[in-house]
Amino acid sequence: xxxxxxxxxxxxxxxxxxxxxxxxxxxxxxxxxLISLHxxxxxxxxxxxxxxxxxxxxxxxxxxxxxxxxxxMVYGLxxxxxxxxxxxxxxxxxxxxxxxxxxxxxxxxxxxxxFSAPGLLKHRVVLSLIYSAGLRGREVINLKIGDIxxxxxxxxxxxxxxxxxxxxxxxxxxAKGLKKYIRAEHPEKWLFNGKNIGQAYSVKGLSWIMRExxxxxxxxxxxxxxxxxxSYATHLLEEGVNIVTLKDxxxxxxxxxxxxxxxxxxxxxxxxxxxxxxLYNHA
Numbered sequence: 001x002x003x004x005x006x007x008x009x010x011x012x013x014x015x016x017x018x019x020x021x022x023x024x025x026x027x028x029x030x031x032x033x034l035i036s037l038h039x040x041x042x043x044x045x046x047x048x049x050x051x052x053x054x055x056x057x058x059x060x061x062x063x064x065x066x067x068x069x070x071x072x073m074v075y076g077l078x079x080x081x082x083x084x085x086x087x088x089x090x091x092x093x094x095x096x097x098x099x100x101x102x103x104x105x106x107x108x109x110x111x112x113x114x115f116s117a118p119g120l121l122k123h124r125v126v127l128s129l130i131y132s133a134g135l136r137g138r139e140v141i142n143l144k145i146g147d148i149x150x151x152x153x154x155x156x157x158x159x160x161x162x163x164x165x166x167x168x169x170x171x172x173x174x175a176k177g178l179k180k181y182i183r184a185e186h187p188e189k190w191l192f193n194g195k196n197i198g199q200a201y202s203v204k205g206l207s208w209i210m211r212e213x214x215x216x217x218x219x220x221x222x223x224x225x226x227x228x229x230x231s232y233a234t235h236l237l238e239e240g241v242n243i244v245t246l247k248d249x250x251x252x253x254x255x256x257x258x259x260x261x262x263x264x265x266x267x268x269x270x271x272x273x274x275x276x277x278x279l280y281n282h283a
Contacts, residue, residue: 003042007032010083019163023138031076043080048092051077055094071096102264103230110219111231117216123209125174125181126192127228130206132171134232134250136161137203137225143191145182150175160251168249233258237265 008029015025032043035054039046058070074093081090106114111131118124130140139157147156153170160166178191187193192201203225210225221227229250236246247258 001036001040001042004033004036007042007080007083011079014079014083021138021161027072028076028079031073032080035073035077043077044084044086044089048089051093103234103260104221104223104227105234105264106219106221106223106227106231108235110217110221113217114213114219117213118209121177121181121184122192123213125177126201126206126209127213128177129174130225131228131232132174133157133168134229134236136229137206140206141190141192141201141203144189145187145191148175148178148191150179157251164251164253166248166251230261230264233261234265237261238267 011028011032012025015022015028035046035051036042038054039050043051055070055073058073059067061067061069074096078090078093081087081093115124115128115131118127126140129135130137133155135157139160142158143155147158148170149156150170153172153175154167155170156165156167158165185193189198190200193199194201194205207225210228214223233246233250236249237243241249243255243258243262246261247255250258252258
């Protein structure tokens with residue numbers, strides 16, 4: 001389609017300048033391509049009424065109960081219009097309210113059942129590792145063997161969602177499992193190799209492992225791979241880790257993102273009192 005290649009290049013430049021991920025770029029381009037193919041012309045050439053009808057159809061799509069297709073299309077179009085300096089068109093798009101649903105958490109018994117369910121050592125190790133360090137799926141597949149420091153007991157997570165590195169503690173139990181896995185599988189370069197030699201694992205592959213493993217358990221909660229990260233955050237709060245430390249461990253850019261776990265964690269409440277009451281007791 002005339003003009004699409006030029007738009008793709010401009011989008012790529014803007015995403016690179018803003019330090020956004022390749023997945024963000026791919027998502028925007030995919031949405032713009034879908035609507036362009038539907039109308040046989042680029043979005044800025046499509047009438048506002050036609051855009052609205054298209055978005056209504058996406059919002060009512062029974063195949064997308066979370067309205068994810070609708071939301072991603074709005075995000076893609078908004079980015080596209082602003083790129084072309086068409087701010088009025090961007091503002092005219094429907095506003096998107098953030099989901100206020102609390103994350104679903106797996107309790108400790110459910111986690112133990114989940115981690116013992118896979119038949120393959122690799123699957124047991126990767127699911128356990130995600131929970132033990134609160135990792136995102138993309139962070140797991142980008143881990144290299146050298147990112148695991150067995151002497152210092154740390155995991156170096158590089159160039160995360162917000163283009164920042166962070167270091168998190170390595171559990172002694174996970175260290176044993178990783179050593180056993182490395183001896184058995186002999187991974188090269190990437191900690192978790194994909195199907196082809198020298199290729200990293202995929203996030204889709206990790207999600208498949210989680211889905212297949214859940215089928216072998218008695219867990220009835222609606223959870224996914226990211227629920228392991230939610231469970232990590234919640235359990236650390238319940239064990240007394242403060243919210244600022246948790247923010248750094250999770251690699252959040254804003255503490256308000258971390259604070260959602262305060263609504264889920266079952267923390268012991270302390271009655272209001274004067275610090276003077278405990279001043280001399282401590283002494």
